Amino acid sequence: MSERELRRNLAILPIGTVRELTLLTDRQIRYYEKNNLVHPERGKGGQRRFSLYDVDQLLKIKDYLEAGDSIKDIQEIFAKQQRKAQEKHNSQDALRRSLQSEFAKIGRFGVK
DNA sequence: CTTCTTACA
DNA sequence: TGTAAGGA
Numbered sequence: 001m002s003e004r005e006l007r008r009n010l011a012i013l014p015i016g017t018v019r020e021l022t023l024l025t026d027r028q029i030r031y032y033e034k035n036n037l038v039h040p041e042r043g044k045g046g047q048r049r050f051s052l053y054d055v056d057q058l059l060k061i062k063d064y065l066e067a068g069d070s071i072k073d074i075q076e077i078f079a080k081q082q083r084k085a086q087e088k089h090n091s092q093d094a095l096r097r098s099l100q101s102e103f104a105k106i107g108r109f110g111v112k
Numbered sequence: 113c114t115t116c117t118t119a120c121a
Numbered sequence: 122t123g124t125a126a127g128g129a
Binding site for chain 3: 025027028031045046047
């Protein structure tokens with residue numbers, strides 16, 4: 001994982017901050033978590049710690065809900081997005097391996 | 113004071 | 122979804 005991704009997924013925001021950032025109520029945020037739409041970590045005392053990624057997901061949830069989608073619809077949308085992201089990663093990984101292989105061949109001919 | 117869970121005159 | 126209750 002890149003450092004950029006790591007920071008985006010750093011869970012440090014308390015629910016109060018997330019509430020202000022998303023304009024959602026604590027009730028709604030916890031409800032969406034119960035429905036597996038967001039997965040905040042738990043810190044001391046069982047308190048939720050959200051990452052910027054979680055905030056982003058919550059904003060998407062709000063938009064989808066306002067667009068008329070149900071919780072289930074959103075669960076499916078996220079599942080689909082996750083599959084696509086996975087495929088993209090696999091693809092990039094394959095390209096990386098391919099390039100590494102090509103450069104290795106060139107290297108063997110002593111080109112410096 | 114903030115957050116957590118549970119429950120519903 | 123809101124909100125009260127009772128702890129942490």
